[in-house]
Amino acid sequence: MKKYILVVIFGLSLLACKQEPKTVVVKKTAPERHQPKNVAYQWQNAKEWLASTTDSSAIRIALAVNRTDKIHFVKMDSVIVPTDFSGDIEYYLPFPFKVKALENVNKIIFFSYPSQTFATYENGELTYTGPTNMGRKADQTPTGLFFTNWKAEETTSTFNDEWDLKWNFNIANKLGVGWHQYELPGYPASHSCLRLQEKDARYLYEWADQWILLDNNTISVKGTPVIVFGAYDFEAAKPWSQLVANPKALDISEEEITKHVSPFLKTIMTEQQKRIKYQGKK
Template sequence: MMRTAFAALLLCLASGAVAQSPGRLYDQEEIGELLYGVRQELAEIPEVGWNAYVLDHETGNSIFARADLYRAAGDGDQSLGKERLAMVQFLNRIYLNDLSIGDTLVLPTHLGLDPRAYAPFPRRYEGAAEFDKLFIIDKGVQAWAAYENGDLERWGLVNTGAIDSQTPAGRYNFNWKELDRISTLSPPGERWRMRWVFNFYHERGIHVHQYRMPIGEPASHGCVRLITDDAKWIYDWAEPWRTTAGTGARGLASANGRVLEQGTTVLVLGDGEEPVDGPPARFEWNGDKPSLRVVDLPAHPYEVPPGTDQQRTFDRKRRQAAATS
């Protein structure tokens, strides 16, 4: 069941084409189960195409049109089809019962594949081949990707900073991490609890962390929100910095020392285009034919401008080392 359910999640990655359900939150546990239920060798994952499905019925009745959709998704079994389609609502701010005549869904040509088949990131990033690990956040598609030696290892969803508190683009490194932290921006009388916190911009206190996530759109005060499974995975996968006060695994206390070795490189992409305000557009359309919007990565990660003095310092060290080698 889980093998077909994940691809069904992606039946409507195109935003704005269907009835919107604002103000609702991702069911993080359910998304985690569906995102990571299938694993294949990267080279064995087939290419996926996309087709538009327009809800219609000769009676003009939306209930009958949804029933036709469920039967199509369930190979004739309406109950199975509705189950397979359950997570469409969480990925694109739609709820199945909100769908009406004329709403457009985007269906993948293959179901039940490794989730990397549906990633809005290239499966191979040649420019990052020299990086053991590279972490990328793209504000345009509101998603993240983890690469190992240039191969896509995993990807997921994010909420970056809202329109009036955008997450700054640039090149960073993971610094210190803490399992549990209360946000310094918590208002009086409230405690905004962040879990599996991994900082990448120490001076401004910007991290990736688990938190509640409105469906599909930027929402934070500058940090990057993740679902629980992703926050846990990144916390264990990425490397923290090493300073004279210890490694970043010691938490904020490690910031009291001088940086000896940077952590995993982090790229925040998405400036140079209109700020995301509302659900991201993950598909491009040529007439009535949709295609997945794949993030255009820089030729090399170091082409992304440094975002902090830490990056500029280590850039100078790299240039000096290259000049003397």
């Protein structure tokens, strides 16, 4: 009798090994963040403010608020800066800290056209955010669901072979659209790509997953999901200029993120499962 029980248990364990891998949900601990006493903004002369500021974290926040880089920041007459820089950068950018609808999604990136910002989430927790300059009016960045595919630390633009692109990660292979480091003048100015500061471009380059190919024409596993959403009003003033009158003017709610991701959740989870299965075979 004992031998029979052992055989059955062993047989069940073999069957369990052959089952499809289950979705792995990592309980992401919310990062510890420092909240400012107040989030409010004011206009300042760009050169005067920069000359009086040595705090690197304050400079990083000011550049992000103005969706620009240091080279273009000093060229601006007036810039928007917080009255209190004591908080972490996430408090000055519009993405919500937590999205319940993403709890089972291991990794995802969002690019907001209206606010010109991006964010990464891991199992529903905001993990990284920053500014971007997306496609100009004549070459607007396509919106919808994409997946990261190939990447290169440095490559040459297909639009102009004199443009060197660092930390390039493609999201739409046939369209040639991806993110990379390039100058941020403080408004949508690219030829449809997602421009980033170098620190941010490198972070996403190292954080996101590449696709896995069976051969040159067959994708075995897609990369990290990327959702580009919303529209930019090219005729209006820069949206972030509203922050002086209303610090919450650009806030993106959890409900809005849920609305944008819901039509794609089934596809995202299917592709995530393929990656988990592939990793389980390695």
